[in-house]
Amino acid sequence: MSSLPYHLAELAIALDPTRPEHLMPALAPRHRRVLDVGCGAGQTLVGSGMAEPDGEREGWGVDVDVEALAAGRARWPRLPLAAARGEALPFADASFDLVVSRVALPYMRIPVALAEFARVLRPGGDLWLALHDWRMTRGELRDALRRRAWKALAYRGYVALNGLAFQVAGRVFAFPDGRGRVESWQGARGMRTALARAGFVDVALDGGRRAMVATARRPG
Template identity: 45%
Template sequence: MGAGVEYHRRELAFALDATHPSHSLPQLPRAAKSILDIGCGMGQTLMALRLNPGIEAWGVDPDMEAIMAGREIVGSNIHLVLGAGEHLPFPDASFDLVFSRVAMPYMDIPIALAEISRVLRPSGKFWAALHPPGMLAKRIGEDFLRGQARDLAFCCFVALNSGSLRLFGRQFRIRGHCETVQTRAGFQKLLSASGLEPLPAGTRSNQLIVEAQKRQ
């Protein structure tokens, strides 16, 4: 079993443990019939939601090993497929809820949000757990103390990329990476530009939680 699958198994444990600092789950709309998890891994968040069998759930992830491992343990109403948030393999207006738990920081966010808006039904809900700037600041501080020059250089790229996205709405990709951190105000601006109306959302100690609704 690969390291990626082990990571997703740990994430499943976090998703099932409401006391863990990394625990966060979206709230299902009362009338939801179809939902989508972007960056689903093994489907751990979908499993932790303990879905009613009447809800049709889909998950997309670019890690085929995680998808194959997840297909062996998810319920019959959960369908895991290979895919990326920037190119969702679903028709327009397919879902009542789209969510992404700590996967969007690694995506080209304007493109992913446009895809999310496309596959959401009118008045459909969006939920995401993101990386706040404080997470990057903590990592930079740890790199300084440990003398991790290579990771420190990568953190500087993430900081610059985040600033570019905030100021100009544009990210850069280097060697496959386009990682960013988000502020609530900056992400709400991106949501509005994608046809999604920001909604009030809670917070977690190490995550920025955002919610939105697709305009009719």
């Protein structure tokens, strides 16, 4: 199934601040180089005004979804988008002033990805993450149970247990189907511990109505 309709819908949300789902990082003048990990078609960068380099700020995006990346390149050819995983970013150390990831970290091996985010951030650089908290997983479990969708229920049970493992032990595990898929939910305790272990400071968590947002800073 194509993921493109999802990314186009997310673009509409990113471009419309009146939408209740609109959730975007705040950019400061010091954020001259911005990396979006899990960028899709580039919607968060575009919604933040970085579709065209202007000499003041430039945005870069990486994702594993090659279809979404192709759509983004076709629409915004000057926006640098590359195929890469958050756990193995193709950038030199201290390359960016701000790393953002909008509901993509839940599908990564979180400790590894956070270490990579810290590596590519310059000293004093900022991190902004939108996450999946327990409320989302709970709703998906209830929906799968209501529909008697047993395969979906089994997978959501894995996500629930994986999030619990992250909360308690700071670890996440791949779904045992041999495909290497990873998904978890994130809670405040688990994120504070994981961010601290990755070397971040000034951690702040906001469990809003739509999603949990975490911000932090690389020391510098």
